[in-house]
């Protein structure tokens with residue numbers, strides 16, 4: 001190959017970027033383990049395994065070199081993000097289906113790394129959500145809720161038995177171990193106008209200190225990891241800030257009836273908000289690339305998340321919002337091109 | 350005070366490898382290889398022949414064309430050949446060179462200068478600078494006398510001296526400013542005098558405090574130009590701070606519009622080393638036959654005053670640099686230089702640095718992940734990933750719409766790209782393709798007009814023939830009719846030739862598109878200046 005200038009390069013590689021994103025997920029994963037148990041670890045291992053296998057198959061079929069593409073870490077990251085977004089006791093085949101769909105269809109059918117217009121993890125998530133809607137609501141009861149409810153806590157063996165062999169301890173059904181997420185619970189309650197927000201708060205089953213009970217800690221952990229990513233210049237601030245401020249403002253603006261709507265903070269610290277803002281929406285391949293475009297891209301997701309959560313058919317809306325905004329990326333990139341130096345002062349050409 | 354453009358890189362400088370010791374002078378090589386084209390503009394023509402004895406400083410090639418720069422013998426000796434020889438060029442092309450076997454006597458041609466330059470007319474000064482073969486030594490190698498001749502309708506208000514030297518490793522301007530501060534200032538005064546500018550700003554990156562202080566000191570010592578307001582400003586060390594439009598913006602807050610020259614905004618920019626050469630040419634009468642070259646990249650680096658035409662091998666030998674297969678030899682800096690495959694290539698006026706680098710390990714190129722790191726650092730605010738996309742798919746119209754030709758090839762984008770895509774390589778490719786297409790189009794247009802003209806002529810000849818035939822016929826017929834009719838007909842026939850000759854002049858009319866004058870593309874012109 002002809003070498004041409006520049007002859008010095010920054011040391012950062014794709015692999016390092018992906019690795020740092022994975023490191024930034026560690027606080028979130030630890031909190032996840034605390035509230036929802038160890039099953040997430042086996043899920044992650046399974047997902048990574050499936051990701052590597054499907055990625056290899058796709059690369060072989062497409063006659064691409066295995067080593068550089070397998071070691072870039074992108075497939076692994078996709079599988080981790082998808083796994084973190086679905087319930088911890090999801091059966092093994094859901095993970096296999098979700099991850100292989102992400103990698104084979106959402107990524108490689110569109111041309112592989114760098115060419116996929118839609119966030120692969122979110123495509124996988126949506127496929128699971130529409131195919132197995134029930135299983136996707138099976139979030140186990142968070143550890144801090146067990147004593148306040150009549151719910152059961154599965155140990156790791158019991159969890160694995162359920163995930164791999166669909167076996168639950170005798171006289172137990174799935175409802176005995178799972179409960180709706182705070183977003184879900186709140187939405188159902190408010191939609192049926194059964195209770196007011198303050199009543200729900202008093203029951204102590206939905207609201208934590210600032211956001212959704214248990215989920216707020218998860219969100220804080222993702223927020224910390226995300227801030228570290230910004231500090232490391234792996235992601236830029238534009239998308240998360242656009243996302244979070246739009247969501248906050250929407251909740252503020254449409255939530256004037258505080259007895260009938262979730263507070264802005266509740267929106268920020270519930271569900272997949274922080275995971276979405278810092279880790280999913282920031283996927284560079286499927287996001288807008290210009291600074292302005294990224295702010296609009298993030299804000300669009302924030303607005304859509306609020307709309308879906310409040311008026312839509314799903315308790316959370318990050319995945320749909322991200323995919324919808326993915327569609328607008330070419331437009332955003334086109335209309336937000338920065339002014340080129342020397343083209344801004346006088347339009348003389 | 351300075352304003353900052355967006356983007357750019359904080360690079361490790363590696364400057365101390367070579368800027369800690371005084372500059373040294375390379376010995377006279379046995380052979381000088383002096384290219385006829387060391388500047389941007391018209392090729393020069395040799396004025397010596399093989400076998401001629403030449404003296405040091407003797408003009409050996411020149412051009413009548415205004416945008417050109419004379420070439421001189423850097424030392425005395427005999428012309429042994431005028432032939433194609435490889436020079437530093439991305440494609441390692443061979444270009445015509447004059448080869449001189451030196452005799453080591455350093456016999457000078459008679460030359461004289463004057464420190465009373467204000468006695469001379471500005472035209473005379475420009476002419477002397479042109480005859481001395483001075484070009485911009487910052488790397489652009491644009492003939493200096495051209496830059497000193499702004500269009501009559503523009504008034505130059507600010508002269509900027511570029512002492513930024515923003516590329517890593519290179520320190521020749523740094524050393525020159527430390528060692529020849531007063532000469533640089535005198536050269537600057539000459540340029541300021543020619544341009545009639547009242548205000549000079551010298552821009553130096555803040556990683557060269559000694560150069561800054563030396564120049565400040567020299568300025569306070571020199572009382573040459575009381576009417577001249579000279580400022581020395583330290584600019585932040587952010588690559589590419591020394592890019593012409595970047596530096597102008599930093600120092601004056603003026604953004605030079607794309608497709609405009611700084612002169613149109615009343616600004617002219619010269620490199621500090623160019624000022625030194627102007628001083629030498631005017632005050633001492635010495636043409637541009639040597640320059641300071643940074644030789645660096647290994648443990649110890651040097652700044653070497655080197656005769657133009659010295660083979661790089663001689664220079665490397667002199668500083669005991671031994672390139673091996675594990676090294677990359679670069680002319681220029683690591684960000685914008687040219688890799689050399691051959692050490693027989695000569696030092697030319699543009700050669701500010703010879704960098705012998707350990708070849709870094711090969712990095713696998715991956716697909717673009719649209720991370721926009723590249724656009725974040727682009728000093729021109731371009732969208733490098735988009736340029737890359739269009740260059741790859743050869744969408745040359747679209748790539749120009751997003752301003753490919755504003756790219757200064759600084760390399761910032763390639764430097765940061767985590768996918769290690771050789772972005773600048775793609776831009777150069779696209780630019781070359783577009784230029785070639787442009788040239789081909791011009792040729793095709795020419796051919797088409799010729800063809801159309803040919804058809805037109807055939808058609809016309811056919812018509813004329815038919816007309817003549819008809820006339821003949823009618824004339825014959827009419828003779829049979831009455832005399833008056835015939836007389837009328839004759840007058841008509843007499844008129845006919847006049848019409849014909851009209852058409853003939855049309856044929857001789859030079860077709861405007863048929864002209865052979867080589868019109869270069871506006872973009873190319875822009876990049877030249």
Ligand code: SF4
Pocket residue numbers: 716717718719720721722723724733734737762765766767768769770772
């Ligand atoms: S830095 Fe490289 S990978 Fe990132 S957007 Fe630019 S070209 Fe693509």
Ligand code: SF4
Pocket residue numbers: 723726727728729730731732733755756757758759760761762763772773
């Ligand atoms: S090489 Fe061109 S596109 Fe890349 S950073 Fe420099 S000016 Fe921008």
